[in-house]
Amino acid sequence: MSVLKVDSVVMQFGGVVAVNNLNIEVEKGHIQALIGPNGAGKTTAFNVITGVYTPTKGNVYLNNEKITGLTPDKIAMKGIARTFQNIRLFKNLTVLDNILIANHLHVKSNFISSTLRLPWSKAEERHMREKSEMLLNKLGLLHLKNEIAHSLPYGEQRKLEIARALATDAKLLLLDEPAAGMNPHETMALSNFIYTIRDEFELTIFMIEHHMDLVMEISDKIYVLDFGQLIAEGTADEVKNNPRVIEAYLGVEEDAEN
Amino acid sequence: MMKIEKKENNLLKNAVLILIFAAIIVLLDLDIIGDNYVRRVLNLAAIYAIVSVSMNLVNGFTGLFSLGQAGFMAIGAYTVAVFTVPVEARKAIFYIVPQSPLVANIELPFFVALILGGLLAALVAILIGMPVLRLKSDYLAIATLGFSEIIRIVFTNMKTITNGALGIKSIPQMPTMWVFFGAMIISVILIVLLINSSYGRAFKAIREDDIAAEAMGINLFKHKVLSFAIGAFFAGIGGGLLASLLGTVDPKQFYFTMTYNFLLIIVLGGMGSISGTVIASFVVTVGLEVLRFFDDSLVLFGYEVPIFRAGFRMVIFSILLMILVLFFRNGLMGQKELSWKMVGDFFNGKKSPKNNRKGGAA
Amino acid sequence: MTFEVFMQQLANGISIGSLYALLAIGYTMVYGILRLINFAHGDIFMMSAYFMVFGMVTFGLPWYVSAAIVIVAAVALGVLIEKAAYKSLRDAPRMSIMISAIGVSFLLENLATYLFTGVPKGFPDIDILTRAISFGNVSLSVATLVTPVVTIILLFVVLFITNKTKIGMAMRAVSKDFETARLMGININRVISTTFVIGSALAAVGAILWGSKYPSVIPLMGVMPGLKCFIAAVLGGIGNTTGAVLGGFILGMSEIMLVSFLPSLTGYRDAIAFIILIIVLIVKPTGLLGEKVTDKV
Numbered sequence: 019m020s021v022l023k024v025d026s027v028v029m030q031f032g033g034v035v036a037v038n039n040l041n042i043e044v045e046k047g048h049i050q051a052l053i054g055p056n057g058a059g060k061t062t063a064f065n066v067i068t069g070v071y072t073p074t075k076g077n078v079y080l081n082n083e084k085i086t087g088l089t090p091d092k093i094a095m096k097g098i099a100r101t102f103q104n105i106r107l108f109k110n111l112t113v114l115d116n117i118l119i120a121n122h123l124h125v126k127s128n129f130i131s132s133t134l135r136l137p138w139s140k141a142e143e144r145h146m147r148e149k150s151e152m153l154l155n156k157l158g159l160l161h162l163k164n165e166i167a168h169s170l171p172y173g174e175q176r177k178l179e180i181a182r183a184l185a186t187d188a189k190l191l192l193l194d195e196p197a198a199g200m201n202p203h204e205t206m207a208l209s210n211f212i213y214t215i216r217d218e219f220e221l222t223i224f225m226i227e228h229h230m231d232l233v234m235e236i237s238d239k240i241y242v243l244d245f246g247q248l249i250a251e252g253t254a255d256e257v258k259n260n261p262r263v264i265e266a267y268l269g270v271e272e273d274a275e276n
Numbered sequence: 277m278m279k280i281e282k283k284e285n286n287l288l289k290n291a292v293l294i295l296i297f298a299a300i301i302v303l304l305d306l307d308i309i310g311d312n313y314v315r316r317v318l319n320l321a322a323i324y325a326i327v328s329v330s331m332n333l334v335n336g337f338t339g340l341f342s343l344g345q346a347g348f349m350a351i352g353a354y355t356v357a358v359f360t361v362p363v364e365a366r367k368a369i370f371y372i373v374p375q376s377p378l379v380a381n382i383e384l385p386f387f388v389a390l391i392l393g394g395l396l397a398a399l400v401a402i403l404i405g406m407p408v409l410r411l412k413s414d415y416l417a418i419a420t421l422g423f424s425e426i427i428r429i430v431f432t433n434m435k436t437i438t439n440g441a442l443g444i445k446s447i448p449q450m451p452t453m454w455v456f457f458g459a460m461i462i463s464v465i466l467i468v469l470l471i472n473s474s475y476g477r478a479f480k481a482i483r484e485d486d487i488a489a490e491a492m493g494i495n496l497f498k499h500k501v502l503s504f505a506i507g508a509f510f511a512g513i514g515g516g517l518l519a520s521l522l523g524t525v526d527p528k529q530f531y532f533t534m535t536y537n538f539l540l541i542i543v544l545g546g547m548g549s550i551s552g553t554v555i556a557s558f559v560v561t562v563g564l565e566v567l568r569f570f571d572d573s574l575v576l577f578g579y580e581v582p583i584f585r586a587g588f589r590m591v592i593f594s595i596l597l598m599i600l601v602l603f604f605r606n607g608l609m610g611q612k613e614l615s616w617k618m619v620g621d622f623f624n625g626k627k628s629p630k631n632n633r634k635g636g637a638a
Numbered sequence: 639m640t641f642e643v644f645m646q647q648l649a650n651g652i653s654i655g656s657l658y659a660l661l662a663i664g665y666t667m668v669y670g671i672l673r674l675i676n677f678a679h680g681d682i683f684m685m686s687a688y689f690m691v692f693g694m695v696t697f698g699l700p701w702y703v704s705a706a707i708v709i710v711a712a713v714a715l716g717v718l719i720e721k722a723a724y725k726s727l728r729d730a731p732r733m734s735i736m737i738s739a740i741g742v743s744f745l746l747e748n749l750a751t752y753l754f755t756g757v758p759k760g761f762p763d764i765d766i767l768t769r770a771i772s773f774g775n776v777s778l779s780v781a782t783l784v785t786p787v788v789t790i791i792l793l794f795v796v797l798f799i800t801n802k803t804k805i806g807m808a809m810r811a812v813s814k815d816f817e818t819a820r821l822m823g824i825n826i827n828r829v830i831s832t833t834f835v836i837g838s839a840l841a842a843v844g845a846i847l848w849g850s851k852y853p854s855v856i857p858l859m860g861v862m863p864g865l866k867c868f869i870a871a872v873l874g875g876i877g878n879t880t881g882a883v884l885g886g887f888i889l890g891m892s893e894i895m896l897v898s899f900l901p902s903l904t905g906y907r908d909a910i911a912f913i914i915l916i917i918v919l920i921v922k923p924t925g926l927l928g929e930k931v932t933d934k935v
Contacts, residue, residue, distance in 0.1 A: 417675060595745060597740075598723065602727070
């Protein structure tokens with residue numbers, strides 16, 4: 019069953035067509051990737067899925083429910099969480115606060131009972147803290163919980179951003195270049211990490227990535243985007259040997275790496 | 277063990293400090309120390325603390341640039357003025373245009389009118405906030421500054437309710453400082469509790485990165501309006517207290533430049549620090565009183581120093597604001613709160629770690 | 639209302655509208671480039687009016703010499719403000735630079751009150767502008783007729799600069815994408831200075847024409863026009879020069895029409911701009927001629 023379905027999506031900015039007739043299906047429990055040279059429209063596709071942009075044409079479905087045109091916060095509530103290409107943590111807040119904030123969407127108390135610390139709000143807050151610390155513990159970040167987010171090393175910041183996304187209890191996780199800026203060793207660790215969280219949290223993962231080794235290793239299915247057009251899809255081997263991909267994508271790979 | 281001892285130690289220090297403050301206010305209140313002037317300035321500082329802390333909630337914690345405090349205070353002040361002046365005294369006040377029968381015979385207890393004033397201010401905030409906060413909040417500064425002026429225009433024109441430019445006199449004054457300091461303590465505690473609740477964290481998330489906050493399921497619009505309306509509520513309370521402190525209101529008191537006092541206070545105290553804001557409220561209010569001598573001519577050795585004359589005080593005031601924002605952007609406290617450790621470090625000559633936004637590993 | 643009165647009011651509306659337009663251009667250009675509401679812009683306008691008073695009354699200079707000096711002084715003031723109060727905060731949080739703008743604005747207002755007192759000063763009579771011309775029963779001052787013409791001419795000058803010159807191209811690039819423009823080697827400081835030069839010069843021209851129509855100069859005279867003209871810029875589509883002029887005209891006309899058709903609401907004249915702001919934000923947040931801008935995520 020497909021968790022996410024992008025159906026003939028077109029995204030146009032003025033005269034520029036950033037994404038043209040995009041069709042994507044992400045299967046439950048899969049790790050799938052969206053690749054393509056810089057400026058191919060990958061992040062735009064993510065932004066359409068998460069509601070930052072409303073597509074010019076076409077629709078996005080989550081578990082067969084249409085989510086086109088919903089605002090990002092509504093989509094997060096439906097169960098899609100994401101990370102960002104250039105890490106967007108709540109920089110001046112603590113690690114724990116970053117996680118707690120991602121729990122806010124489940125808060126039932128209104129602001130008055132929350133402020134007055136009424137019993138049920140207090141219980142809710144306690145539960146939220148326990149849950150957040152448990153999550154940090156699972157991801158090996160608990161010892162950093164009182165650190166300010168921007169003081170963390172780069173790799174930990176990436177990890178924290180993923181942790182924050184998980185804290186929303188999302189079942190579909192969109193990762194925008196999770197390995198950006200990592201060395202081969204860290205990238206290897208990341209692939210293990212992605213497997214672990216997929217199994218641990220029963221996730222479906224859809225990611226944008228430039229590190230081909232990582233993509234080829236862990237993806238069940240790969241979509242290749244070029245100039246807003248889907249030029250290939252399939253398993254790692256199928257994509258690797260697709261002449262259009264070699265020509266259009268791998269040809270400019272070296273430039274993209276710079 | 278050490279840690280627990282230290283904690284108890286701090287608790288003791290806090291208790292002593294609170295007792296000292298309470299004792300000072302009791303002594304002032306009983307007219308044993310100080311005089312009416314001192315009491316008035318301190319009460320004013322307490323009111324300024326309420327309004328500044330609420331402004332910091334909106335500007336420092338939620339990251340919205342609102343400049344409407346004077347307008348919201350006017351709403352609170354007029355609510356108290358209209359509803360607490362004794363009915364029999366009103367005829368003498370509304371001697372040109374009689375008061376509208378809608379409100380002419382309604383007299384409310386002070387605290388009811390005070391809360392009503394806060395609620396009305398919050399309601400108006402929601403009406404302004406709905407269109408402005410829906411998209412980019414860039415225009416909030418202009419909208420609120422404009423609203424501040426419009427509310428004065430409205431109050432000047434609604435003669436049958438507000439007595440127009442003449443203002444309303446004979447507002448019952450409160451007999452004790454505890455009304456003002458009590459209101460300040462309760463307001464500050466409520467705002468601190470809010471800031472440390474899940475909603476407060478959501479406000480901070482919006483300030484830090486609204487795109488990420490929205491992606492984490494926070495409804496930006498709802499939370500911005502909430503923060504803005506709560507800020508307005510407390511500004512309304514502050515205005516109501518001011519009406520009672522001064523005993524008179526008129527539209528000119530609420531000129532938009534009044535808001536700049538609170539802006540200076542939160543910049544000085546630190547955007548995002550409640551304790552800093554409270555300290556700055558007292559420093560600025562008392563400071564502005566002390567600086568009054570700048571406005572009087574000064575004669576040194578028989579020579580009249582030419583720069584000391586009317587208006588000099590406000591020039592100093594605005595230069596101070598500029599210096600703060602240009603060179604000491606974090607103010608006294610940055611985003612930190614006052615703690616004994618900070619005080620200890622200060623006296624031991626250790627420089628407290630400044631809140632460095634740019635530092636750290638990037 | 640007679641036809642004559644209507645024509646008179648129409649001319650007034652166009653004239654006040656073009657004054658708003660002159661100020662609105664400064665707001666829209668600065669916002670387009672720095673994403674900053676330059677609160678001090680209205681005070682540059684105010685200071686220009688004072689400069690004119692000093693030039694003509696205190697030093698007895700002919701009006702055209704004063705006007706030239708006023709424009710140069712306003713430009714110097716505008717550039718000085720940018721260098722002193724905004725430049726060092728470019729990479730600071732947005733709110734810091736806005737507070738700095740408020741600080742400058744408040745400082746200028748307080749300085750003016752301190753130096754020139756709050757007592758209104760009479761704007762000098764510029765004979766060729768204040769002279770009345772009659773068309774049948776309609777009598778208008780030259781200033782009323784000249785203002786729209788001057789505004790349109792200056793609009794074309796600004797459009798020429800932004801569209802046809804090298805610095806103009808740089809300005810457009812910076813307003814599209816600040817960071818990329820900086821990386822591409824565009825001299826950001828020069829672009830920003832130029833923006834303030836143009837904006838301040840237009841504010842000075844606006845002040846001279848304004849003074850001929852409303853000859854009372856006070857320290858807070860720039861506040862309301864300032865707020866309104868920013869709204870005119872939002873109405874026209876922030877960042878768009880032609881839009882700012884259009885917004886200024888619409889705002890001026892609406893005010894005059896309210897005053898003439900609903901005289902009982904004259905007291906609320908200053909509120910119209912803010913009602914327009916609310917309507918624009920609800921109906922068309924990008925303004926009449928603005929393009930949709932999307933945030934980079």
